Amino acid sequence: MPTLTKLYTMQEAAKHNTSDDCWVVVDGKVYDVTDYLDEHPGGDEVLLKATGKDATDEFEDAGHSKGAIDLMQEYCIGELDPSEPVIPVVDSSAKEPSKDVTSKFVDLASQYWAIPVAIVGVSVVVAGFFLLRKK
Numbered sequence: 001m002p003t004l005t006k007l008y009t010m011q012e013a014a015k016h017n018t019s020d021d022c023w024v025v026v027d028g029k030v031y032d033v034t035d036y037l038d039e040h041p042g043g044d045e046v047l048l049k050a051t052g053k054d055a056t057d058e059f060e061d062a063g064h065s066k067g068a069i070d071l072m073q074e075y076c077i078g079e080l081d082p083s084e085p086v087i088p089v090v091d092s093s094a095k096e097p098s099k100d101v102t103s104k105f106v107d108l109a110s111q112y113w114a115i116p117v118a119i120v121g122v123s124v125v126v127a128g129f130f131l132l133r134k135k
């Protein structure tokens with residue numbers, strides 16, 4: 001008889017992000033680790049921080065033993081819904097915040113301040129030259 005696997009969206013899994021209700025997603029599977037938080041040798045903080053995202057990399061980086069991987073099956077409650085559209089994570093730090101006209105002007109001014117200074121300097125020298133010649 002085929003076993004029915006419960007499917008969850010990442011949005012649904014992400015709601016369980018407290019020490020009273022904590023789900024993590026590793027390698028497409030969803031784990032309810034609420035009862036394991038206090039026992040986790042890596043601490044409860046790492047598990048709480050791993051909620052709301054695919055924590056596969058973090059899980060693998062911790063170098064879990066085979067015993068840990070066997071144990072985690074006890075906490076598996078289902079799988080991530082593969083039909084769920086993957087919402088790209090917007091990395092706001094990658095983009096420059098849009099600047100208004102004033103700050104663009106200030107940026108330009110701070111980059112090209114030498115040009116007007118040079119123009120004024122040349123004008124002063126030329127004016128001085130003509131004034132001296134008139135005398």
Ligand code: HEM
Binds near residue numbers: 058059068
């Ligand atoms: C049901 C899920 C999990 C179980 C059953 C589990 C179990 C364990 C166990 C038994 C250990 C002791 C070392 C070992 O035997 O490998 C451990 C260590 C650790 N785990 Fe987990 N873990 C789970 C999920 C996670 C997740 C999602 C993360 C990261 C986001 C994580 C991070 C760590 C860290 C950082 C350590 C400490 C490693 C060290 O001190 O060297 N674990 N875990």
